[in-house]
Amino acid sequence: MRILHLADVHLDAAFAGLGAAVAGRRREGIRAAFQRSVELAMAEQVDAVTIAGDLYEDERVRQDTAEFLRQQLGRLQCPVLIAPGNHDYWHPGSLYATLAWPENVTIFSEPSFTPVVVGGVRIFGAGHRQPKGTQNLLSGVKVPKGERAVALFHGSERAQMAWQESGKEDHAPFSEDELGRAGFAYALLGHFHTPRQTQHLVYPGNPEPLTFGEVGERGPVLVDLEPSHPKLETRPVASYHLEDQEVDVTGCQHSEALVEKLEAVVPASPTEGVRIKVVGDLAPGVRIGTTDLLARLRRGDRCVELVMEARPALDLESLRQAPDARGQFVRALMARPDFEGELVQAALVAGLDALRGEEPRLL
Ligand SMILES: [Mn+2]
Known part of the structure; x- marks a missing residue:
């Protein structure tokens, strides 16, 4: 059971301050990195692609990008599971609600966990419904007994907030031990752009650089869920x-x-x-x-x-x-x-x- 996990792609990011011409080139760079991620999933014949939020930026996303996304995700033979984050939160006018997504795409539009079974693993996804102020998605959650349960969402793991980027605290804060208490064996996450992996969770980081000064190898992660401790492999796809x-x-x-x-x-x-x-x-x-x-x-x-x-x-x-x-x-x-x-x-x-x-x- 192998997954390609992505987060924080930020399609149509503004790249403010770089000037219109450079910003345009950088946005092309994001698309190319995303396309390489899709091609990686195809080449590796993964069982699913998971995307933990900030796939695009709601206030800036263009129809052109929407069509690009639809076409790229439609190339995949496997399920694609998307948990919206704070930049791409679900609302009735959002791309998630209005675009005719390919049949293999599931969007977790609810802020409560909903399961999808892929290859004997239950992947529980939850999404943001607002650009900020989303509460702890794990509070009060206890998944029913059964096959292995994996969480997919966009949120701020509290222990990391001190050293991650500022301004991240308002978004679905939680702590690592809450995952286990909720019954999750593992969590596929997004939000922090600096990659992070522990026994219980993974933040893949943005696949394409978004600002100067980003450290650490980042990008889509191939997650082998079969062993008791998932095996991870980061595959850089950045254009810039x-x-x-x-x-x-x-x-x-x-x-x-x-x-x-x-x-x-x-x-x-x-x-x-x-x-x-x-x-x-x-x-x-x-x-x-x-x-x-x-x-x-x-x-x-x-x-x-x-x-x-x-x-x-x-x-x-x-x-x-x-x-x-x-x-x-x-x-x-x-x-x-x-x-x-x-x-x-x-x-x-x-x-x-x-x-x-x-x-x-x-x-
Ligand atoms: Mn982000």
Whole structure:
């Protein structure tokens, strides 16, 4: 009895801040990763595919994606069991309620556990009905005696909330020992994007990277339920690979030198993304703001993100003593308790530029 378990695919994710062209490419990446997951299930001839929520994002999902999903899931010969999560919660207007899903697809639209028997195992699924505030789905649950019972749902295992992403606590919180008390031998879960496996549960993590800084091999998990302790195998299917780089730009005397230095760490492959932390001193001659810099580095649709920590090299001591408006301006800013803050530093640079009669840089 083998299952391919998936969660947190996030089809049609916004990828806010990456710009429209890059975000579009990244959404194509999610689809490709999902299609590879379907093909993996076919190649491995699994007995079922389970999806523990956040398959798509309800507020953004397009008809185009709906048709893609229907076609992809319809290729599978095996049952597909879907337990909606907080991003793809079931409601009367949702894709889950309105799309003509292929016959092999079961959607657990109720927030209480309902069983489906696959290959001698009972898989009990439950779904979210709201985007937040879903209560503990396990409370008061006791599954009837019988074949092995496995839970499929989207929720926050409490012990992990401290080190998982923030903002996850409102969604169907539970603790690992409640699974056993409810009569479940194992749980196929979704919600936490950082993968996690214990004797009793698995969080596969998002198959396609969604943000920079994600750690751990993640993606669909082949779950062999036959042994007393399920055997798991993660099979990465991601389209994009994201990495972090830090670049010190001290010594770059003009914009072209700065662009060239940053350009050197942008991967050549169109499916590799980089988040560049820019540190060091910005020379006074450098006249390029973050927006223009990003446009240059992205060259349309390359996945580049910048964290600007480089500061203009300013001689604050002599500036504050200047006997003119510059001195007054610098002294007033330096007197502020938040002088080191990002906004005040940006105001300092823009203000000094303006007082020199130059177009202010917006860093
Ligand atoms: Mn998610």
